[in-house]
Amino acid sequence: MFRHSQLESVKAWIVRPAHAAMPLHARIQRAIRQLIVDGALGPGKPLPASRALARSLEVSRDTVEAAYAQLHAEGFINRRVGSGSFVAEMTEFASNRHLSQRDTLLRNQAPNLGKRGGAMFRSGGVREMLSPRPFAHGIPETRSFPLQLWERLERQVRKEVGAQTLLHGDPQGTAPLRRAIADYVNLERGARATADRILVLTSSQQALWLCANMLLDPGDRIFVEDPAYYGAGKAFDAAGLECVPVQVDRQGIVVDRIITEPRRAKAVFLTPSHQFPTGVTLTLDRRMALIEWAMRHQAWIIEDDYDSEFHYAGKPTACVQGLDPYDRTIYIGTFTKSLFPGLRIGYVVLPPQLVKPMTVARTLLDGHSAPMAQLTLARFMEGGHFGAHVRTMRGVYAQRLGVLADLLGKHLSDFLEPGIPAGGLQMPCVLTCDIPERTAIDAARRVGIELMGLSALHAAGDGKAGFLMGFAAYTPLEIEVAVKKLGNAFRTLAKL
Known part of the structure; x- marks a missing residue:
């Protein structure tokens, strides 16, 4: 039989509000299982007869029998006809109360991560505020977003495409959205994009991770703006890259430092349209100088165009990617800033030779972006609503x-x-x-x-x-x- 404390523990588990959604037999089974896992019921210990436990818990015997049957199926107890039910001998769980001092120290020590995992953990990640308050940065107005229009377009997609949106999607992104993005960046940002060069992702941060891990090896050097966007720095550090800071002045990143640097770097990271955090714009002559540098050294330009839609003085400058005839620029864009953060859709415009490698790498991260959201966004753009x-x-x-x-x-x-x-x-x-x-x-x-x-x-x-x-x-x-x-x-x- 159970001791009084064990019986009370089962009763308390059964009536706990958090467990109310479970069937009664499942609650009893979970409560007894927890006693076994905690070591309160050791190997070989007998359980109360189902009739006696049912009487103590004021439930039907069938309910207790169902709980015992599940415990037996999971291997926690053995049942012998004529003898009763016993905790399985193989179930040797140690009670948390009886952990040795060494076990406690091992349990509480830092996780045994790899070098890259440790670097990611130490970086603290990139965290956004769930409920923004003034003056949290990088957050668009969402309260006035045309939600009813978005819902109407989503219903159209469900009606016309149906269950197809519930299946796996194209890792590169749905064709309608890739066409819409290519049309948009060509018209508004002066890019040179086609639908087959677009890779739809969940965010610009995912794009940075792909660039850091696909284009460079641990120990490789990458030029970064100083000051710089913190998310890029964390992605590059976690990939084991050597970030070489380059000063930013009123005309953007100081390109002369890059051109005259004797030690080669394999890439440069830029926010040229609206430098983060200074807000300056990279001048045309410096853009052209960087393009020539990338071509000569077969280096990459990683261009993060995170919020260029919102320009308040004159026309925004054309993106670097559109000026680059050598296909050395990777253009990163996102709808997190222009629409709403919960959409989780970003994209990259890739040089042709990188499309397949980047798409394959993306499948190792999250497979694909949700087709429903992509198709709805495509209609939102095609109908002129995005603009x-x-x-x-x-x-x-x-x-x-x-x-x-x-x-x-x-x-x-x-x-x-x-x-x-x-x-x-x-x-x-x-x-x-x-x-x-x-x-x-x-x-x-x-x-x-x-x-x-x-x-x-x-x-x-x-x-x-x-x-x-x-x-x-x-x-x-x-x-x-x-x-x-x-x-x-x-x-x-x-x-x-």
Whole structure:
């Protein structure tokens, strides 16, 4: 028979609200199994007769019999006619309460990862806020997204394509979406793309991972902007690459450093249309110089065009890929910034020779992107809705940028100097007071405001202290409330 404590443990497991969805016999079976796994019921120990346990638990005997039958089928107990039910001899689980000190230390030590796995874990990954608050960067406005239109297009896809959308998809991406993307980047970004050169992915981060692991080997050198996008740096570090920082000035990455560098690198990573985080645009002469450098050295240009749709002063500059006649540029785009983060669709425009290798590599990661979302997005683009949405949001974001700049001048001019960007979803601001960057970030977080520090984005951590302040996802009223809170927090720090 069970001891009183064991019986009470089973009763408690049965009535726990979290287990209410399970059938009663399954709850009893799980409760007894847990006693065995914990070592409370050791090998060879007898279980109560089904009739006696049913009476104690106030359930039918059939319910207990069903629980015992499942335990027997899983190998936790043996049943002998005329003798009863016993914990199986092979089931030698150690109780957590009886772990040796050595076992406890082994259990709590760092995981035994490989070098690449350890590098990924130490990087901390790339984490996004699930519920963004001012001034989290890189987040578009989603509350005004035309959701009803999207749902109508999705219903059309389900009606016309049917169960085909429930099956595996093409690893390269659905043909309609690849055609729509090629048409878009050719028209709006001056690219040289065809549908057969497009690879649809889940994100630009996945594209960076593929580039780092398919084009370069551990120990290879890659030039990166300084300061640089943190997600790219983490992807390259995890792949074991040697990142060589190259200064960014008002004209973008300083190309002379790359051209005159005696030690060769196999690639360069750029955000040329809207440099992250400074917001500067890479000049045409530097773009052409990089293209010639890549051709001469058979190196790759990895171009991340993460938010170029949103340009507020004049026309956006054509992408590097469209200027490159030698097919040495990999162009990365995403719909995370232009539509909504939950869509999880990005893409790359690849040189012809990389399409098959990259597509095969992608199958080792996640197989393919969801066909339903791809086909819906294709219709959204084909119907002109994507272009209309981008134009609308461009006006909204320009207004919000202006509101933020005005409010910073009014309430935080003693602390910050904003660098008003020509485009994008965030604005860099330099600290002009004696408050340490980390102290300011912590104070902002205490009043519900999120700021990304700028200094850590520099290779040596020696960049000017300041913040990246996102504005696209927040209404003018939300921006005003947040700026006033930030001003009060900084004034309080200045008095200390």
